Every structure is written in structure tokens, then in C-alpha cells.
Amino acid sequence: DIQMTQSPSSLSASVGDRVTITCRASQSIINYVNWYQQRPGKAPKLLIYSASSLQSGVPSRFSGSGSGTDFTLTISTLQPEDFATYSCQQSYSTPLTFGGGTKVEI
């Protein structure tokens, strides 16, 4: 199985900050990474697919980059509604696997 390791596991930030979350795959997965946002008690919401494609309806302050084994999710200007947990997911091979999540706290 491909392991997805996220860092940090949690971070504290303020409204207006630029936030970067990293996801590292245990082997090269080219660009087969998707990113999700999950608010407490809610289902995950797709933000980014194929490493850098913005899902329709998602604000442009969210962006993704990377290839091979290292990927990043960036929130350019943190908004109050962005405080949540973010998870990466590899879609290179089955079983599909997720990172452990990064909790963005105030």
C-alpha cells in the first residue's frame, strides 16, 4: 500500500495568514493526489484533484502543487471558514489511501 504522510499534523494560524500543508507519498505517484477539507462532524469536501486542479466552486485561495512524492496544499489568505482538517488522498493505485490529516486551528 502507498503511505501518505502529512505534515504538520496540526497548526495554529490567524485569519489572513498563508498556510501550507505538505503530503509525502511512500513512492512516486506522479500527480495522482486529491485534497479534501473536513469540518467537525461533516463529510469531507473535495478541494483539489490531480494535484493542482481546483474543484468547481472552491475558492481560488486554495491551490495545490507538486509531483512525484511531494505535494502541497496552500491557502493563500486564511478565512474564518477555513479552520478545518485537511486530508490528501492518493489515486495512483489501489487500495486508495489517505493521509492522516492536518488540523488547522485558530
Next chain:
Amino acid sequence: QVQLQESGPGLVKPSQTLSLTCTVSGGSISRSGTYYWSWIRQPAGKGLEWIGRIYTSGNIDYNPSLKSRVTISLDMSKNQFSLKVSSVTAADTAVYYCARAHFTSDRFDPWGQGTLVTVSS
């Protein structure tokens, strides 16, 4: 706009079978074209775990870690797909989500709201 909704018992006894159904509205499973249907679970405070997927062609893939205990099926006449997990233990306690995924990127969107299943006597 496609929406998904999980349903099923919230409490299952150890060694019994967990059964959940996902009802799809706003679109037809049988005409889902470039999509397939999946189950994912999340134990409290932990990360997401992919359980498996089913295509409208009938092809099915399971996570090897659960394969011996999991069955996913499709009922196109009811626009539903289902999950069964046999011989459950406390380790199967989790929020279970159903989701639609795109063929080419395996991106999950949308998701159901999730349903908590607790395994306890």
C-alpha cells in the same frame, strides 16, 4: 445535483454483520457514465480508510485489509448501493461514508453525510 444518503443500523453486536445502504438522488446510478461508487470509513479521531468501490459494469474492488469480510453491491432499480461487513469487532466502529468517484482521478465528490456505526454488545 447528485446527493448521497447513508442509512442503516447505528449499533451492531460483535461478530454480527454490519449492513448499510447508500441512496443516490438527483441522478441515475445506471447512467453514471464516468463515475463509480465507493464506501469509506473514519474511526473517531482518525484518518479516512477506503473500503471499496463498485462500477455500474459490476466490477468491484476491495481494500485487501477488509476484503475477506466486505461485500459491496448495486441495486440500479432502487438507485442504491450497499455495504456489508461481516464478523465485526470494536475496530469496525466508525463513521461510514458513501461517495461518488470520477474514473480518471478517483476523486470523491460528492459524499454522503456519513453514518456512525458502533459495534458493541
